Amino acid sequence: MNRVELTIRSLILGVLITLVFTAANVFLGLKVGLTFASSIPAAVISMAVLRMFRSSTIWENNIVQTVASAAGTLSSIIFVLPGLIMVGWWTGFPFWTSFSVCAIGGLLGVMYSIPLRRALVTNSPLPYPEGVAAAEVLKVGVGSRETAKEAAAEGKAGLATVVVASAVSAGLALLTATKVVATEIGGFFRVGAGIGGASTSFSLALLGAGHLVGISVGLGLLAGLILAWGVLTPMLTSHYTPDMGAIGDYATGIWRTKVRFIGAGAIGTAAIWTLGKLAVPLWTGLTSALAAQRRRGEGNTEDIPITERDIPIGIVGLISLLAMVPLAWLLWTFLQAGGMATAQAIPLIVGALVYIVIAGFFVAAVCGYMAGLIGSSNSPLSGVGILAVLGAALLLVMARTTLGVEAGPVLVAFALFTTAVVFAVATIANDNLQDLKTGQLVEASPWKQQVALIVGVAAGAMVIPPILDLLNHAYGFVGGPPGISGDPLPAPQATLISALAKGVLTGDLEWPLIWIGIAIGVGIIIVDEVLGLLKLTRLPPLSVGIGIYLPMSTTAPVLIGAILGWAYDKFIARGPHEAVMKRLGVLLASGLIVGESLMGVLLAGIIVATGKESPLALVQEAFEPTAIKLGAVVFAVLVLGLYAWVTNLGRRTAAPDNA
Numbered sequence: 001m002n003r004v005e006l007t008i009r010s011l012i013l014g015v016l017i018t019l020v021f022t023a024a025n026v027f028l029g030l031k032v033g034l035t036f037a038s039s040i041p042a043a044v045i046s047m048a049v050l051r052m053f054r055s056s057t058i059w060e061n062n063i064v065q066t067v068a069s070a071a072g073t074l075s076s077i078i079f080v081l082p083g084l085i086m087v088g089w090w091t092g093f094p095f096w097t098s099f100s101v102c103a104i105g106g107l108l109g110v111m112y113s114i115p116l117r118r119a120l121v122t123n124s125p126l127p128y129p130e131g132v133a134a135a136e137v138l139k140v141g142v143g144s145r146e147t148a149k150e151a152a153a154e155g156k157a158g159l160a161t162v163v164v165a166s167a168v169s170a171g172l173a174l175l176t177a178t179k180v181v182a183t184e185i186g187g188f189f190r191v192g193a194g195i196g197g198a199s200t201s202f203s204l205a206l207l208g209a210g211h212l213v214g215i216s217v218g219l220g221l222l223a224g225l226i227l228a229w230g231v232l233t234p235m236l237t238s239h240y241t242p243d244m245g246a247i248g249d250y251a252t253g254i255w256r257t258k259v260r261f262i263g264a265g266a267i268g269t270a271a272i273w274t275l276g277k278l279a280v281p282l283w284t285g286l287t288s289a290l291a292a293q294r295r296r297g298e299g300n301t302e303d304i305p306i307t308e309r310d311i312p313i314g315i316v317g318l319i320s321l322l323a324m325v326p327l328a329w330l331l332w333t334f335l336q337a338g339g340m341a342t343a344q345a346i347p348l349i350v351g352a353l354v355y356i357v358i359a360g361f362f363v364a365a366v367c368g369y370m371a372g373l374i375g376s377s378n379s380p381l382s383g384v385g386i387l388a389v390l391g392a393a394l395l396l397v398m399a400r401t402t403l404g405v406e407a408g409p410v411l412v413a414f415a416l417f418t419t420a421v422v423f424a425v426a427t428i429a430n431d432n433l434q435d436l437k438t439g440q441l442v443e444a445s446p447w448k449q450q451v452a453l454i455v456g457v458a459a460g461a462m463v464i465p466p467i468l469d470l471l472n473h474a475y476g477f478v479g480g481p482p483g484i485s486g487d488p489l490p491a492p493q494a495t496l497i498s499a500l501a502k503g504v505l506t507g508d509l510e511w512p513l514i515w516i517g518i519a520i521g522v523g524i525i526i527v528d529e530v531l532g533l534l535k536l537t538r539l540p541p542l543s544v545g546i547g548i549y550l551p552m553s554t555t556a557p558v559l560i561g562a563i564l565g566w567a568y569d570k571f572i573a574r575g576p577h578e579a580v581m582k583r584l585g586v587l588l589a590s591g592l593i594v595g596e597s598l599m600g601v602l603l604a605g606i607i608v609a610t611g612k613e614s615p616l617a618l619v620q621e622a623f624e625p626t627a628i629k630l631g632a633v634v635f636a637v638l639v640l641g642l643y644a645w646v647t648n649l650g651r652r653t654a655a656p657d658n659a
Contacts (some may be wrong), residue, residue: 003306005059006448013049014067014452015459017042021068022460024597025075026467028205030477030489031554031600035076039134039435040583041590042068044158047138051155058138062444063452065134066435070456073431074106075464079385080420082491083498085472086479089338089413092472098465100330101417104323105424106457108356110450111320112364112425113432114310117446120368121436131437138442154580157653158587161646165591166598168638169204173599176202177616181631182624184553188248194234195251200556202635205600208592210561211568211585217543218562221555224263224547227520232259232548261510263549264496265517266524270541271386273525311447324353327421334417338410351395352418359388359422364429388426389419389497393504415501428457467601474604484607485614492550521545565589568643572650581650588646 021038029035046064050056081098084090121128176183186199210218236254244250310316331352335345392415432453439449476483477491479498524541531538547555565585572581606615619627 003059004055004057005445006063006451007060009050009053010046010060010063011067011452011455013046014042014064014456017045017064017068018070018456018459019463020594020598022070022075022463023467023601024594026078026464027471027597027600028209028593029075029078030082030471030491030494031206035073038590039065039069039438041162041587041594043134043138044155044162044587047155048159058442059444059448061138062439062442063448065138065438066449066452067456067459069431069435070106070428070453070460073427074102074424074457074460076427077102077105077420077424077464078468078491079493080389080416080423080497081468082472082477082480082494083416083501084413084420085477085481086491086495086498087409087412087416087502088480089409089416091481093465093469095465095469097330097334098468099461100326101420102424102461102464103458104327104330105360105421106428106461107454108320108323108360108421109364109425109428110432110453110457111316111323112361113368113429113436114316114450115313116365116368116429116433117310117436120365120433121440128434128437131434132441134435134438135441138438153653154583157584157649161584161587161649162591162594164645165208165588165642166595168642169208169592169595170599171595172202172204172634172638173596173603174616175634176631177599177603177614179614179617179619179623179627181634182627183631185628185632186553188251191230191234193238193240195237195240195247195254196234197229197248197251197552198556199551199553200560201553202631203557203596204592204635204638205596206554206557207561207564207639208589210558210563211565211589211592213543213558213562215562215566216538217540218559218566219537220540220543221547221559221562223524223539224266224544224549225552225555225559227544228255228259228263228548229552232262258513260549261513262517262520263545263547264499265514265519266521266548267496267517267542267545268386268500268514269518269521270525270545273521273541306443306445309445309447311450324357327356328353331414331417335410335414338413340410348396348414352392352414355392355395355418356421356425359391360425363388363422363426367426367430368433385419385423385426385493385497386500388422389415389501390504392418392422393501396505412498412502412505415505416498419497419501428453470601470604470608474607484611490550490554492546496549517545517548520548561589564639564643568647572647575651577650577653580653581647584646584650584653588642592642 017038021042025035025038043061043065046061046068050061050064081093081101085092172181175181182202184199184201186197188195188197190196233251233255236258237251240247240250328349331349332345335348340348393412396411396415432450435449435453436446438444439446471489472480472483474483475485476488477494478488479495480488482488521541524539524544528539528541568585569582572578572585575581603616607613
């Protein structure tokens, strides 16, 4: 087979897929605090498209998924960047500034992870679950299984699954926008002397996200929901009397102003614990792998094989150094916009650059190791963001004592801005080594993958700012100025990280509630570790904290999706074609996310263009009771129908006559 690898058509196709999946991931991340890995759906789409060219190869498909994988990673910048809106520093997302943060941080993420490839990929026992899965999908695409006919059948079925799921999900989102069917159902009730509640939204995107994250995360969310609405909210509303207002409004207000801060403490504790657990294996893995590499290098003078050729380290160092120039200018203009004097700005810029270089390389190593250990999607990037913003804010506390109290708002914004760059480094490093593992398994050229990822970073950086700006104007973010629709996106990580930066620098944090959350987080960690020792299903502490922190209407469908995904995997495990049907289940979930998320972005454009809160509404508020019933029925029918359809499709695709 000819080595057709880094081609113009692979880059173009990868960029197009990147644009679509980045838009979907931005919307999903702001809504529920989760993003989905795009490597596998991108590989399936690539195989279906490039199959039309006889010269296409497994390596070319690998380049496509490498470019597109930036969609699932760089879009995680939304965990930080909206914080600048929430603290009142920005009113929108200036394109070139936002683009530069994403592009420079992403470029540094690629560069920093290159020296780590041999240590963490080539000579490492790390499993890299998503990288291995993507490699298996690529091998299917070139007919590495029984026959090319079977591979072609699965490729067509995979593409059909993504398209149908996306269309159905987008259709339901459009239908809910007309108000003919409701978006959620819920109610409040007495729990002893206090108030509890239960609700869920009819969101196929969130259900798809639940399928992907799995039953363990789903059970963590369930535990968080029970704590929030079965324990904490009832306790804090136990003094409720009718003169305090409607039962639902009062309970929601207590949850928003009290319980969420408890959830924030639990999230912070869980994220830091997750990172702390990885400190020893990270150090051991790096030192042993680097020592082995040195021993081999001392006695090996043979030519380097194509599968071991990275971008030369000299070029890596030069690019990293040159990136400091636009980064310094970016930090300078940011401080100038806040009216900071030159003499005051220069030390802050120098300190920020040093912090980005050191912290950036550290998070690249940490995130690369975590991706190899537990996968990119499960890697606790929130913990990296929390540590990065705490580090930046604590360093700036010293500057505040020199500059005075009036510099507080500027320093809060500057801490978030610096953290955003470090976070962009983290997101790309989190994904890059996973992609390089895929490349290793299909014998690809590392330097070509690294070039492809740079292209993906540039494409993602182009599309993230306008989508963020559009969503901000249409919906707004919780804690920031309201959007046109009056239904702000939760943006949970950005809310927490901005609150931490502001709290450290101004002392405004609700510390008693945070400490309660920390105590709960410690308790959850103990329970999770005991479950691990007993070899039972784990209860990820981070997902429990998110279950407390996010609205139940947001997390409940994720829980439902996790249960359905678990049941689907159990059901297909009874048959002989489990692998094919499981991959189609993943593609079904990915399609559900893409369809609704893209429709959410499209509806945001319509809201901004018309200036109306509900521009597509066809019915009045009096229709709402009927719309709730219709929503429940339509949602249930579509979910059961889609799972039945994909199960049947999987059986037909993997049937013996396709072999």
